Amino acid sequence: SEFLRVVSFTDDMQKQRYNVYSKVLKFEVVSPKKEVAKSLKINVNDKVFRLNRIRFANDIPMAIQDSYIIYGYCPTLSDYDFSTESLYRTLENVFNLKLSYANNILEARLTTKEEIKVFNIKKPIPVFILNQTTFLETGKPIEFVRSIHRSDKYKFFNIAVGREIKK
Template sequence: MQTNELDKHSKVPLYKQLKLLLMRYIEENLSEGDSLPIETEIEKLYGVSRATVRKTIDELVSDGIVKRIQGKGTFVQSKKIVQTAGTITSWTEEMRLKGKKIHTENTLLVEMEPSRKISEELKLAPNEKVICLKRTRFADGEPIAIMINYLRAKFVPGFIEEGLQKESLYETLEEGYNIRLKKADERIQARSATDLEAIELRIPPQSALLHLTRVSYLTDGTPFELVEMSNRGDRYHYHIELDGRNKLKSF
């Protein structure tokens, strides 16, 4: 098991850094059912405390990536890509953090009249147009997701002519248009792949998908972007952290 240097001066907690390294190690070296090194070995390899190792393993268990078997050890349960919900991050950023090699195919970029659904989601004015960016996203050579972004055209003049300047749309928006997203509403549902989606994602027809719909807002609260993303159910996993229940007041 090879080790990488942890940055003990980083603002990112050690257990989260260690989690990313272990996820990369699992992806590159282990198969489902293989055992993870024991905690004392991980502790020595990375120079961290036993508490840090245990918190990291706890997170991997919570994400469904590994499972503990009493008296036997910790074993790989799934090699799905984990998407952490709760913050606005680009797909590209998520994959980079996980050490994935990414590329994009089947890119379509057009300006179009919005459908009624798009108009309602983005609260568009009459005759307002949107830019549609459709892509098939690959991680380590494997198609993982079909992503369609609808952007309000009036906020990104020249986008059609300039095209996507970076692999990450959000980096292009931030650097080229000084557009930063303040918040987003996201909905996730399970459904079966259409025949076309199955072909693009190279999966059997009617395979399970995790379909995400997101509306992103500018810093002043204006709805700016609608995202429709279809993720392979066999390769994608969402992780959501929830706070404790609020205590109800008695009257």
């Protein structure tokens, strides 16, 4: 995945010619937990959509994503089927929201018992945990997402541009 452009899982996998779909585990309106509210710069009493999905590429479970989207930007988001639709394409094309940039924190750890089941694997493997806050053109956050990617099937790549010259 590229860090300098906001790339959706769907776009990333389709570019590699994978058939992409999701299993939606939860899609609900909730009050955000502290960490989510802080990332989105909102109050814990505000409303967010929580979209929890298992992401598949060619029938292989590749990632578990837990997305929190500020309700006020897209109050009819629950009308859409995110087992087949791309969240980012829907935000951009239906709600006319311009996703401009994202802050990413990448960590690594071993799979939990639950993740071993979801990924349909026999024993623990390393996973990448990506915590991302996605921002609009206005500089306001719209989404916080925690993605758990299996390291045996998913590669992150980063394009770095230039360097700040210190004098």
